Amino acid sequence: MRAIEVLSPGLLTTVQDLGREGFGPMGVSPSGAADTIALRIGNRLMGNAESAAGLEMTLLGGTFQFQGACIVALTGSDFGATLESVAIPCWTSFEIKSGQTLRLGPTRSGARCYLCVQGGIQVKPFLGSASTHLLSGLGGHEGRALRKGDVLKIGDAPEAAQKGTGKRASSTKGAHGVSGTGIPACSSSPNVDGLHRTRRISAAAMKPLAPRKTLRVTPGPQNDWFSTASRKVFYANAYRVAEEANRMGLRLDGTPLPEGAHGEMISEGVSLGAIQIAAGGLPIILFVEQQTTGGYAKIANVISADLSSLGQLRPRDEIRFELASFATARQLLIEQEKLLASEDLIEGMQG
């Protein structure tokens, strides 16, 4: 069995995939990777299904020893990784031999770094997903952040690289799904046996996918409750991410909105990236482990194409909001998905 042993967990490291949708009526939010773009690209580099589980590290990475040879990639923010003291670049696949140690440090850019492994991290799924929901202690590895001494099983490497982005099959399903179909293993796919041909993300293709500090938003369902003066404050000022930012939500510090629409209303369903204005007039952005319903007025909502950027925001980062139309939001998402599915995203190198 191939596995990863946690020698040190880092600040907050959890097993995450693309989350579990469809359980809102039970009060269960999707959870999943905070930066889905980073996890999806990492899985593409591995030839995994895009939804395969990886490790999400926060601000300070961990140290991991590998049992069995693996192909891995680090995506998201640069946590200064070394393999047996040799620096390892992000967004590039590399081979780890059995017994070798991968060490990550404090972040040099954004909040989160993903460790993706060919075959994916294998945990018992909860409601169809491997992702950890920290608040309720469900999913992932025993429903919690990783600790020293934890051992995580690595799945079998897919026989052929999954192509395209639409495939939602789990990595094990993928491995069995292609066997017997007569589809040979793709020559450019990462391969544990024999020579590993390094794959990396093209820097040029990556540029439009870089995390943003100016978040584009559409008007929230209570947008009209806020006075013109309130909206002016919201869109004209920079806000600072507070120390309490986590997977449930990001509290912001800065200029409070003038009195008016704050306070409570009848609780209603809330969407990912909703920006609610709590008592005191400061915004809170609801994130992947969000509450499913809430009773504060929402002035705006981060567009789908910018949700991954939220996952890279660190405490004290300065952000701004820019109003976008629903049509623009949709267009930006279509372009982003096109880029994520593009063949030009990944370049092969002679290893």
Add this chain to the structure above:
Amino acid sequence: MPAKKSSGRASSLKLKKELSPRFEPASDQSLLIYFSHKITIEANEQVRKLLRLLELEALAGIRNLHPAYCSLLVKFDPLKWQHEKLEKELHRYLGCLDKVQLPEPRLVEIPVCYGGEYGPDLEEVASLHGITLEETIKLHSSATYLVYFLGFVPGFAYLGELPRALVTPRLASPRKKVPVGSVGIAGNQTGVYPFETPGGWRLLGRTPVSMFRTDRAGLSLLSIGDRVRFVPISRERFAELNRA
């Protein structure tokens, strides 16, 4: 797609007049449907009917549903749906609501040990209303509550309505940690905390029963539309049930 489209249109017009559901985009991947601007059992029944219909006759590209007191948030795949198109499709569903049969409500009894360390706000609530601890407990445990919806965290049921004499505003500043199983009140609602979370509801007691368990079919003890009654138990009985 809902069955019997033709008769659905006529009732859709009738429904518009009676309840006139209002649509509001919540984000580029979600749409809110409001049945009322105040909490009523009728509006909540419409929410439950639409939820049930969307569960029974699922629309491709709908990712999640968040029911609440008098609204339903529909989360969709933004590459497949746009608000206007979805709104049109949902009008067809709304037209069929009066034919939707809601399941017979279950009555679930939840044992509660009131007061003491389990209900740190019981005394204050009683004194706010000028009644005794016993009267407070009796008021809370004599009503039958409706599960309006589950939200906030997994398995948290919003129960209503609280007897008028118990309606109390939430705490001015929320607790950082509310123990698992705490039974609280806020405004005219009551509920049980399934997990240790922050919370601003006033705590009257605690139940030894798990509200959300992964080793149980259905996971959540309560489902939307259930009826709930709280049954006072002694500290000894709490300890017994807690061990079980």
